[in-house]
Amino acid sequence: MPEPASSAALDIRDLAKSFERPAVDGLQLRVAAGEYYTLLGPNGAGKTTTLRMVAGLLKPDRGSIAVFGVDALADPVAAKRVMAWLSDEPMIYDKLTPLEYLQFVGGLWSVPSELAAVRAGDLIGWLGLGPYADTRCEGLSKGTRQKVALAGALLHEPRLIILDEPFTGLDAAAARLVKDVLRQRVAAGCSVVMTTHILEVAERMADRIGVMAGGRLVAEGTLDELRRRAGPGNTSLEDAFLALTADGAKPAGALAA
């Protein structure tokens, strides 16, 4: 028996968005509370467009998006209150320091000042941003800027974190740090939806993986389920991914289980 919609961290139904051609085409996607969900797919599959619509950065042509039961299209402010968005090219203010950036984010999410200060201190410590806390962001490396943006995303303790290629440009140590922080959040009950092209990351971190192609979800499940769906001989996620996306136009239900 399916779970009631309100218990899902994210419930997407019949979502569609076209630019010059359909980017997302009737997508159905459901992520449970406390789940680490990874979206995979070739370039142009519609992953980023989907996540941007969930984050309220793009308006869908049709469909619905519910975040913890809140209709994100009807009441975007309520949905955004429990959500955080982080892209692969984080946009932060060059002329602010990381601490000032976090102070600003705290203001945007109306986090009480004492709480924001404590959380900012913790995040700066966890992410190794201490030496840069009072340095303007203009001179920080890409990895450090990514960490600043991640700290901003976590400051209001979101229940749903949406990440678009969060490991792009990070060195091994920084990537490990970010993975650890995200796993800790999931262990604490937070949900994560992430896109990545790094299959190893999806393999090691995700509870469930969704494979998109042609704007649709063509397969979904745990790593073992995806391998089985991809057929015999496809033992690695890479094999399964290539096999599943080779037939991209078919929706998830059309694939043989």
Next chain:
Amino acid sequence: MTGAASVTWFARHEARLAWRDWRVLLSGGRRRRNVTLALGFGCFVAFLHALAYGGLARSTALLTGPPDKRMLVYVTGTLVLYFSLMLSQAMEAVTRAFYARGDLELILTSPVPAWRVFAVRLAAMAVTITLMSLALAAPVIDIAAWFGGLAYLQGYGVVAAMAMLSVAIAAMLTIWLFRLIGPRRTRVAAQIVAAVIGASFVIGLQFAAIGSYGSLSRTAFLQSDAVMSRAPGPGNPLYLAARAAVGDGVALAILLVVCAAALAAAIVAYAPRFGEFALAAGGASVAPGRRARRSAAFRTASPARALRRKEWVLLLRDPWLMSQSLMQLLYLLPPIFLLYRSFYETGRASTLLTPVLVMAAGQLAGGLAWLAISGEDAPELIASAPVTAARVLRAKVEAVFGAIGIVFAPFLAVLAITDPGTALATLLGIALSAGSATLIQFWFRGQAKRAYFRRRQTSSRIATIAEALSSITWAGVGALAAAGTLLAVIPAVIAVLILAGTWAISPTHGTG
């Protein structure tokens, strides 16, 4: 045939990029057909020629006679004015060549000597500055030739020579700054120097004219007896450019040779070290950022307060943006000085200051509103925050009005003491002018990095023109209201009509 990565090959590459930039400039970034572009350009050129005809029609006797000292002094003054603007443009262009990463990393990592790129780019700058300057100068040259004979067409050569010299001096100045204050500070310093050079001669000449003759007219000053008595005789080499411009072929040849030699010398001297400078500039852009004063303790802030504070901090920490915004006010100093000097004894100076302040408020608000509304560096953060777009906009407009209030409060305070009625009219005018400029920026809002502040005027010329027209009209309203006449209603109606027309053609209205 030109070999790959030769100087000629780079020149063709640069020419193609420049042509595409010009197309964007002419089309305002929209897709338009060549025929439409050509028609629009033709109308613009015809309009400028009509203006030049109107200006020169009264001076036909001067143009047909032999050039005397009075004419040479006037032409030299005008050329120096033009040259200061060209030098300003050249400084900007040279700074961009060092700092804009664009394709530089691709080129610097390729096995092509970096000097070729810089050599071509310096030459391309001279061509671009020539063309841009001719946009204003060509109609005057053409009409002068129409009235005074074909020899006046030598003006084209003078503009080209001045462009070459401006690029040579700009390269020298920028590299001197580079060595003096280092690559990190040079970027901002060079842009400020460029803006000051561009403004200083115009403003200085106006101050001199007002101080001596109580007029804003540069012509009155340059043709005055005081200037004439101090100016050297017609045979002086200082008049070389002026003589070239009025038809002396030998003078033009000398000028072209000297200026081309200056540009060639700059290329030979600096191009071989371009790679080194560009790398240093690149290093400066990735060097650790400035340490800020230890941040103040976290204070409970509403989203609106956080947004307002962010806007003010970003503005205060960017000296270049600040200088660009305040530079608009610099041009208002001469009229303020003129009004003060002319009306101090009549006791009506305060009334006449009203239009200047109202106009300044409109111009400043336009720039600040663009920065706040369109120049958002983290649009996704703001869009993903649990704050409605209306609330974000309101906070940003409040930030603009807060800054306007800080700038104009001292003037209003002084007026309130000396003339409360005028102070009230000025306050009203400032609010309406700043409000209108903000509305126009809202209707024409886009999404851009704050660093593209200078491009805002080319990205929407309609918004720029509407902003200027509404500021001028509200200045008229303020002046008439301060004078206590009901005639203020007339420009007020015109201002409302300008706003209505602007809204009707704005993209906001178009998209419903």
